[in-house]
Amino acid sequence: GEDVEQSLFLSVREGDSSVINCTYTDSSSTYLYWYKQEPGAGLQLLTYIFSNMDMKQDQRLTVLLNKKDKHLSLRIADTQTGDSAIYFCAEINNNAGNMLTFGGGTRLMVKP
Amino acid sequence: KAGVTQTPRYLIKTRGQQVTLSCSPISGHRSVSWYQQTPGQGLQFLFEYFSETQRNKGNFPGRFSGRQFSNSRSEMNVSTLELGDSALYLCASSSAGSANTGELFFGEGSRLTVL
Numbered sequence: 001g002e003d004v005e006q007s008l009f010l011s012v013r014e015g016d017s018s019v020i021n022c023t024y025t026d027s028s029s030t031y032l033y034w035y036k037q038e039p040g041a042g043l044q045l046l047t048y049i050f051s052n053m054d055m056k057q058d059q060r061l062t063v064l065l066n067k068k069d070k071h072l073s074l075r076i077a078d079t080q081t082g083d084s085a086i087y088f089c090a091e092i093n094n095n096a097g098n099m100l101t102f103g104g105g106t107r108l109m110v111k112p
Numbered sequence: 113k114a115g116v117t118q119t120p121r122y123l124i125k126t127r128g129q130q131v132t133l134s135c136s137p138i139s140g141h142r143s144v145s146w147y148q149q150t151p152g153q154g155l156q157f158l159f160e161y162f163s164e165t166q167r168n169k170g171n172f173p174g175r176f177s178g179r180q181f182s183n184s185r186s187e188m189n190v191s192t193l194e195l196g197d198s199a200l201y202l203c204a205s206s207s208a209g210s211a212n213t214g215e216l217f218f219g220e221g222s223r224l225t226v227l
Contacts, residue, residue: 033216042118042202043218088155097167098145098206098216102155 002026006089006103013111018076020106022089025070029091032065033100034074037086046074046087076108084110114139116205116219124225130191133222137184137205141217143167144186146178149200149221158201161186190224198226 003025012018024032030051035043049056049063049072056063062075076083089103117136125131137144145160145168157170161180178188190197200221207215 035218042116042220043204045215045217048215090155092216097162098143098160098204099157099168099170100145100147100155100204100216101157102147104154 002091002093002101004089004091004101004103006087006106008104009107009109011109011111012079014079014081016079018074018079018083018108018110020074020076020087020089020108022072022074022103023070024072024089024091024101024103026091026093026101027070028093031092032063032072033088033090033092034061034063035088035090037088037105043088079108079110081110081112084108116203116217118201118203118219118222120222121220122223122225124227125193126227127193127195129193130189131193131224132187132189133201133203133224135186135188135203135205135219137186137203138207138217141205141207142184143206144180144184145204145206145216146186146188147202147204148172149202150196150198155202158188193226195226198224200224 005023033048034046060077064073086105088105090100119134143162146158149155160168164180175191180186202221203219204216
């Protein structure tokens with residue numbers, strides 16, 4: 001089946017930029033997503049990118065998509081302690097309805 | 113605009129019992145999908161409903177079932193509960209019709225503990 005991979009852990013200092021990376025295998029992916037999960041909570045949609053785009057910026061968040069290498073990244077500028085959470089990358093294939101395939105999540109720790 | 117509402121938020125059951133979880137999507141959204149989140153397996157797709165019809169199903173045993181009502185609210189049911197069914201069950205809502213148009217919003221989840 002299709003696969004989405006992420007590194008497990010990232011630690012940064014407050015004020016620095018964070019870059020969370022993700023790779024996927026489905027060449028038919030139509031949308032790619034970033035979700036944030038805080039302890040005890042559900043998934044918060046941060047941003048998503050259509051597969052024919054290579055970049056999307058939304059305030060402190062920048063998503064880069066390299067479709068050739070099937071690589072997605074999320075950059076958080078000026079990282080704050082409130083950004084500490086688990087970040088999930090996910091992809092969807094238009095042929096499969098609204099079925100998301102998730103990565104295992106990257107735990108971001110922001111040190112003051 | 114209200115978000116995705118899941119009830120109950122927490123519940124405890126014993127092995128062999130059955131459980132029903134409810135999800136009310138964002139107003140106007142007709143697609144509801146369900147996911148199971150566990151520490152060992154991560155986030156796994158259970159099923160998706162659109163206009164009261166199951167459109168996709170993940171790789172889960174028949175003990176897991178669901179349905180969608182005419183007002184787009186959805187329920188999922190797990191029968192003959194096992195310890196391994198302990199998980200956070202998440203519901204996602206989308207306005208997408210025959211093709212996905214981007215935004216999928218999740219609820220806060222229902223945390224099920226099976227003793």
